Amino acid sequence: MAAGDAAIAAPAAAQAKPPGALARLLAHPSFRWGLLLFGAVALCGLAADWLAPHDPLRNNFRTRFVAPNETFWFGTDRFGRDILSRTLHGIRVSLRIGLGVALLTALLGGAVGAVAGFVRRADGPLMRFMDALMAFPAVLLAIALAAALGPSEFNVVLALSIAYVPRTARVMRAGVLVVREFPFVEGARAIGASPARVLLRHVLPNAMAPLVVQQTYVFALAVLAEAVLSFLGVGPPPPTPTLGGIISEGRDYIQEAPWISLAPGVVIALVVLGLNLMGDGLRDALDPRLRTAVR
């Protein structure tokens, strides 16, 4: 997943900015720390099959509620399952969903934002609709949608994407509104380029930078929200181990076995912190004008 995320950032940086953007990015301390944190956790998740010392799904009633020791580094749960192994596999699910949401909202929100920013007549209706979607607290909307759609990993991605799409659409629209006034866009129109060509070839590539930054934050928000969904029981269905699900299982035994909830929470925090740091670094490197703004 680390490679996937870097791949989103790199081509956009190469296209939208003169050479040096990538170097500037890697020299940025926030981005480097973020990449390190996120990359380390992501690698653990990707290599879960090899790294996990035990089967994350196998019950063993002789090892129920074992406190952390040499065999079970993070302890075991009420079914005697190894928390470390479950957490490693949970990372993979979280990242898959986070990346899915980041890509799907980029696609949907990018399209809505581009059309709203470029086609004056569509702007009002589209953005009022986005305003209405944004009026619902994102986490609450995602919970309700995920419950209504039914338990599946894809439905979780879909529910989260609908909840987070307005933010992406707004960022895209704002970018398009700025770029479409540039002289080179007028030039393209003047030589007879069709509106679709002007939008796709001239406006969009130059309005991509804020979108890349925004999607890094959406990735982080989606990882947090997926944990909430799983915590409340509307995440990916069992037996898939999810970070929020493990925390939820530990909640009932917080007095006797507090270790159950500990590791997955720390892992979520590390992933989200890494992504937020990367987002800050991207923001500074790709678009210096945004430096003082908050997402």
Place this chain on the structure above:
Amino acid sequence: MLKYAAGRLLTALPVLLIVSALSFGIVWIVPGDVAAEMAGPTATAEELARLRERLGLTRPWHEQLVGWYGALLRGDLGESILLRQGVAEAIIERLPVTLALTFLALAIAFVIGTTLGVIAAVRAGKGADRVAMGTALIGFSLPDFWLGLVFVYVFAVLLGWLPTGGYVEFTTDPLGWARSMLLPAGTLALSQMGLFARMTRAAMLEVLRQDYVRTARAKGMPGWIVVGKHALRNALIPVVTVAGIACGVLLGGAVVIESVFSLPGVGRLIVGAIQRRDYPVIQGGLLLTATIFVLVNLLVDLLYAALDPRIRHGRR
């Protein structure tokens, strides 16, 4: 100002109309038969038919929507399937807890967040700046429901200072109420605290560069008055708009936090309804939270326009 207010109100209306249609429409995306899902596997055909009739599912979708709007105008949100109670009544009963939790969290986030932001801006680039901004960043990277559990473990299980959860009415025991709200509100505040800190820092840096700040310093005014009075007052204007957005995030967060701390608010009502597929309560809960968000942001925009005349003359 009146013209700006009227125009702003006009854009809020269609949003509210779409919001209520979307809240209602949640039943349409349920795959298969909503009534069958709600009634459970033991329901008879007759019970199902009655439930369908009650939910209005036998009518075409546009009639359902018209019926919903009509009922809304009468203040009728339908009946909860499980609580045997009107949805509006059930929500109003639990609203004070949620509002208290949200506004307490907003207050904590605002006070601590702006303080961190001011310290960071005044000491920009120095150690204090890094610590303040690092705290802010960690604040919105932690999963709040998990942090709530950690707090419960540390302050209730290990130290025994505060209750593990549950709610005490303010009217019966104000101190007990404060003790039952402190952890939930503090946990909920954390993510938005970071946002306020970043926003305040950015706005302060902008303001501290202004000529009038330099003038104030040059005429020998003490530094803390320049920062606290001249600069902060102006820097807080954009921060106010963030409070509107934060309100929505906090309302969403309250849904989860109420479940973690067993507070009898709207959030726990909605989560319970979602887990048991009580769609009228889900529809009403969605509508209510979104409406609060739209109204709070309307209020914030009007406040913003009142504070900064440039806004109402269209130079945004």
